[in-house]
Amino acid sequence: MATPMTECPILLLGGKGQLGCALRRALAPLGTLLALDRQSLDLTDSGALRRRIAECRPRIIVNAAAYTAVDKAETEVEAARAVNAVAPGVLGEAAAAIGALVVHYSTDYVFDGAARGAYREEDAPNPLNVYGETKLAGERALEASGARHLIFRTSWVLGAEGGNFARTILRLAAERETLDVVDDQVGAPTSADLIAGTTARVLRRYRQEAEDFPFGRYHLTAAGATSWHAYAAFILSEAQEAGRALRLTERGLNPISARDYPLPALRPANSRLDCARLKRVFDLRLPPWQEGVRQTLRQIFEL
Numbered sequence: 001m002a003t004p005m006t007e008c009p010i011l012l013l014g015g016k017g018q019l020g021c022a023l024r025r026a027l028a029p030l031g032t033l034l035a036l037d038r039q040s041l042d043l044t045d046s047g048a049l050r051r052r053i054a055e056c057r058p059r060i061i062v063n064a065a066a067y068t069a070v071d072k073a074e075t076e077v078e079a080a081r082a083v084n085a086v087a088p089g090v091l092g093e094a095a096a097a098i099g100a101l102v103v104h105y106s107t108d109y110v111f112d113g114a115a116r117g118a119y120r121e122e123d124a125p126n127p128l129n130v131y132g133e134t135k136l137a138g139e140r141a142l143e144a145s146g147a148r149h150l151i152f153r154t155s156w157v158l159g160a161e162g163g164n165f166a167r168t169i170l171r172l173a174a175e176r177e178t179l180d181v182v183d184d185q186v187g188a189p190t191s192a193d194l195i196a197g198t199t200a201r202v203l204r205r206y207r208q209e210a211e212d213f214p215f216g217r218y219h220l221t222a223a224g225a226t227s228w229h230a231y232a233a234f235i236l237s238e239a240q241e242a243g244r245a246l247r248l249t250e251r252g253l254n255p256i257s258a259r260d261y262p263l264p265a266l267r268p269a270n271s272r273l274d275c276a277r278l279k280r281v282f283d284l285r286l287p288p289w290q291e292g293v294r295q296t297l298r299q300i301f302e303l
Contacts, residue, residue: 011058013041014065018159019105022196023064030203038065044082046090053094060203061095062103063088071264073130080130085137092145101148101206103199108155108187110136113268120274121217129265150202151217152195155271159192160299167300169235173248183229183255187271188221191292195220202282214281219273222289229255234290238297
């Protein structure tokens, strides 16, 4: 058993995104935390990335930075590849050189959504779009780097900060009386706070048993599943209960097929991820998706 770490310097990348903001709060109690955003460190500059890691010599690197514009990625392929595919491999190589752990976040979009049940970590990926392809390439680059690593695949992330589905629905609900929302794609809305809190709990264990730690790839989402349409209806219900002034009611929320709402990037019809391994290995309870959405909406309403 390794000697427990009394202090755990952490480098957080993507510190101003919706997940990054939640991670800043959750990881602060673990020790010294340096949070960087795209203005302070350009992930497409491999040399700068290696130099920064060599200079600050973190014990843990948490990579919450990503190119997440799914539809734009179809045409901005090189930009998506630089951040999502190349940078994780560079992080891994730099981390391996100093013995650091890399925590990296990936996505349900590495799968094609054709499975009947929830996807397990060992299921074969088959991304439908450039975003999913680059995220999968990033996973593989990190795994090949030789660094100690944790990869958390998650889905339908929402936080109080930044842009997300919930914020979009609230904005449109204040402007419109009717709205079409896709009803044949399912997944688990997962709060940034849940992801960040789970990361912090896992890293506390890592501080105690770094040498014997169960590294690798894990699925991390809230429990349960819903469609985008039912998710939107839940958001409207919570907003109405909170006294928000809305033009849109659930009666004006129209379920449609993804075929009737074409986008540049294809999305998987089934984004459910099986989180049994994560729960078993780290003795975790993952709450129903409604719990995290409700909590996040309250935070949004208070902003």
